[in-house]
Amino acid sequence: MNNIIILPIIIPFIVGALLIIFAKHHKLQRVISGLTSIILLLFAIYLAVLVYMDGIIVLEAGDWPAPFGIVLVADMFATLMLLLTAILAIACLFFAFKTITPKRERFYFYPFYFFLLVGVNGAFLTGDIFNLFVFFEVLLLASYGLIVHGGTKYQLRESFKYVIINVFTSALFVVAVAWLYSVTGTLNMAHLSERVAELEQTGVVNTIAMMLFIVFATKGALFPLYFWLPKSYFGPPAAIAALFGGLLTKVGIYAIIRVFTLIFYHDAGYTHKTIITIAAGFTMLLGVLGAVSQFDFKRILSYHIISQVGYMVMGLGIFTPLAVAGAIYYIAHHMIVKTALFLFEGATKRVTGVSDLKQMGGLLKTHPWLAWLFFITAISLAGIPPFSGFFSKFPIILAGFQEGQYVIAGVALLVGLLTLFSMMKIFSYVFWGKQKHTEEQANIKIGKLLAPIAPLVALTIILGLAAEPMFQYSLEVAEQIMDPQIYVDSVLKE
Amino acid sequence: MEIVMSIVIGIVFAISVYLLLSRNLIRVILGTLTISHGVHLLLITMSELQRGAPPLLNIGEENFTDPLPQALVLTAIVIAFGVTSMLLVMGYRTYKEHNTEDLDQLRGSADE
Numbered sequence: 324m325n326n327i328i329i330l331p332i333i334i335p336f337i338v339g340a341l342l343i344i345f346a347k348h349h350k351l352q353r354v355i356s357g358l359t360s361i362i363l364l365l366f367a368i369y370l371a372v373l374v375y376m377d378g379i380i381v382l383e384a385g386d387w388p389a390p391f392g393i394v395l396v397a398d399m400f401a402t403l404m405l406l407l408t409a410i411l412a413i414a415c416l417f418f419a420f421k422t423i424t425p426k427r428e429r430f431y432f433y434p435f436y437f438f439l440l441v442g443v444n445g446a447f448l449t450g451d452i453f454n455l456f457v458f459f460e461v462l463l464l465a466s467y468g469l470i471v472h473g474g475t476k477y478q479l480r481e482s483f484k485y486v487i488i489n490v491f492t493s494a495l496f497v498v499a500v501a502w503l504y505s506v507t508g509t510l511n512m513a514h515l516s517e518r519v520a521e522l523e524q525t526g527v528v529n530t531i532a533m534m535l536f537i538v539f540a541t542k543g544a545l546f547p548l549y550f551w552l553p554k555s556y557f558g559p560p561a562a563i564a565a566l567f568g569g570l571l572t573k574v575g576i577y578a579i580i581r582v583f584t585l586i587f588y589h590d591a592g593y594t595h596k597t598i599i600t601i602a603a604g605f606t607m608l609l610g611v612l613g614a615v616s617q618f619d620f621k622r623i624l625s626y627h628i629i630s631q632v633g634y635m636v637m638g639l640g641i642f643t644p645l646a647v648a649g650a651i652y653y654i655a656h657h658m659i660v661k662t663a664l665f666l667f668e669g670a671t672k673r674v675t676g677v678s679d680l681k682q683m684g685g686l687l688k689t690h691p692w693l694a695w696l697f698f699i700t701a702i703s704l705a706g707i708p709p710f711s712g713f714f715s716k717f718p719i720i721l722a723g724f725q726e727g728q729y730v731i732a733g734v735a736l737l738v739g740l741l742t743l744f745s746m747m748k749i750f751s752y753v754f755w756g757k758q759k760h761t762e763e764q765a766n767i768k769i770g771k772l773l774a775p776i777a778p779l780v781a782l783t784i785i786l787g788l789a790a791e792p793m794f795q796y797s798l799e800v801a802e803q804i805m806d807p808q809i810y811v812d813s814v815l816k817e
Numbered sequence: 818m819e820i821v822m823s824i825v826i827g828i829v830f831a832i833s834v835y836l837l838l839s840r841n842l843i844r845v846i847l848g849t850l851t852i853s854h855g856v857h858l859l860l861i862t863m864s865e866l867q868r869g870a871p872p873l874l875n876i877g878e879e880n881f882t883d884p885l886p887q888a889l890v891l892t893a894i895v896i897a898f899g900v901t902s903m904l905l906v907m908g909y910r911t912y913k914e915h916n917t918e919d920l921d922q923l924r925g926s927a928d929e
Contacts, residue, residue, distance in 0.1 A: 457892060457896070460900070464900065467903055471907060471910075480923050483842075486904060487837070491849065494849075494855075497859075500860070501863040504886065510885075510889075
């Protein structure tokens with residue numbers, strides 16, 4: 324029965340491998356990949372419900388007992404992330420059906436897509452820190468493939484930097500794993516949690532913790548390691564940029580939250596309340612300032628990824644159940660809304676052919692549906708009630724004031740204001756003003772492009788209106804990850 | 818022995834950082850190659866270099882080598898191999914498209 328939690332890794336793996344064989348058959352590829360993404364979503368829902376009802380499910384691969392064998396662990400946090408991944412994957416995939424050119428499809432777009440999902444799902448489920456590295460590499464290799472997919476001049480140039488940064492941080496990851504093994508003698512995360520507790524996290528253990536923080540902060544685009552993100556996410560087409568923007572940095576954030584709640588939580592005054600909080604503050608502020616200064620639709624959205632990653636890490640930095648629950652709620656909100664915004668960018672580009680704000684205008688008159696759906700998503704991102712953005716920022720900032728972290732809470736409020744400003748800048752440039760696209764472009768029908776985005780917009784409304792149950796759920800997730808003993812007991816079975 | 822290995826690893830890291838910071842595309846790729854070598858050596862060294870019996874076969878011996886880091890390093894080597902080959906292809910394509918291997922000329926300007 325425990326075996327089922329390996330399915331989110333195995334299914335996309337087998338399907339991805341199958342799709343390589345059918346690379347030349349467009350229709351067949353679409354049918355197979357569409358069906359698989361639906362199956363993955365249904366399975367993720369089932370798994371989330373199952374774990375919510377019955378508690379953590381642990382799979383010991385090959386029946387080797389932990390900590391000797393490799394374990395996969397599905398707790399509430401992991402299953403929530405799996406569910407969000409499945410939702411994003413399905414939306415981006417159906418958007419890709421309409422926007423990715425046949426030439427790109429033929430060059431193994433769908434296999435890369437599913438191998439990326441293998442890596443992401445694996446990183447969420449694994450209970451072993453070396454396997455976390457392996458799954459990171461799987462998802463990174465697939466992402467290298469996707470980010471240069473199409474091979475335009477711009478993509479090749481910027482992706483090269485993206486790859487170099489990631490290869491370098493992966494090397495640091497292995498260094499951190501090596502040190503951790505030499506100090507504790509284990510790599511199983513539950514076992515590590517016990518051993519680090521015995522060692523009383525000081526000196527060398529803190530150094531290792533910071534090394535891991537640097538690694539995940541680079542993957543998650545935190546200050547001062549976010550510089551690679553805006554340029555490299557500008558290159559690929561909207562469907563890929565949306566998937567990356569919604570998903571990839573969040574894997575890094577997931578790893579930070581996992582490691583700093585399960586293993587390195589003993590010296591919270593230093594690691595959480597000093598380093599992580601300061602990093603979060605600067606990430607939010609500099610990200611949003613970057614967004615304010617830009618005049619390109621896609622670049623503004625890319626800079627907003629950075630500023631919003633700051634909120635999630637801020638929730639971890641404050642480190643109370645309320646704040647961590649807020650961070651988890653915020654991750655759910657952000658993944659859905661950010662993907663939707665990137666897809667809107669793709670739909671807008673289909674009409675106008677550009678992504679420069681100054682060359683667009685008057686879309687409200689010709690494409691009202693696009694305009695109003697974008698408007699809902701944009702103000703949800705900025706944190707206007709009754710949408711999900713407000714209810715997810717509220718607990719984080721409230722917890723900041725409760726804990727006396729006034730500076731960071733103030734920064735978060737300011738950043739919210741600037742976010743609203745830059746989203747309204749997009750809205751007024753693109754949708755208001757004089758029509759700058761031709762009549763021919765005005766007649767382009769984009770209903771089919773909006774169909775995969777509409778469910779995401781509906782989700783942000785639902786997450787906002789049903790804030791009470793959603794917040795209760797986040798709070799339960801937070802309480803589970805804030806008590807590492809639950810995780811340790813279910814893995815080591817003591 | 819660990820001290821000697823640590824110095825060697827330090828030198829390898831220094832070389833690879835130097836290569837990574839250079840302007841030539843191929844040198845940067847070589848930098849990633851050497852840094853992965855340094856990391857693999859570190860992984861082996863960190864579990865103490867033992868001289869003694871092979872693991873698992875002679876249980877009860879005093880000194881036996883730890884098999885786990887060797888399994889880990891094997892995995893890491895395979896991954897580094899895949900990543901390097903990917904990087905070489907990408908570097909080649911970048912060179913073909915842009916007709917340059919000078920990273921200063923691949924910076925990209927703000928107004929494009």
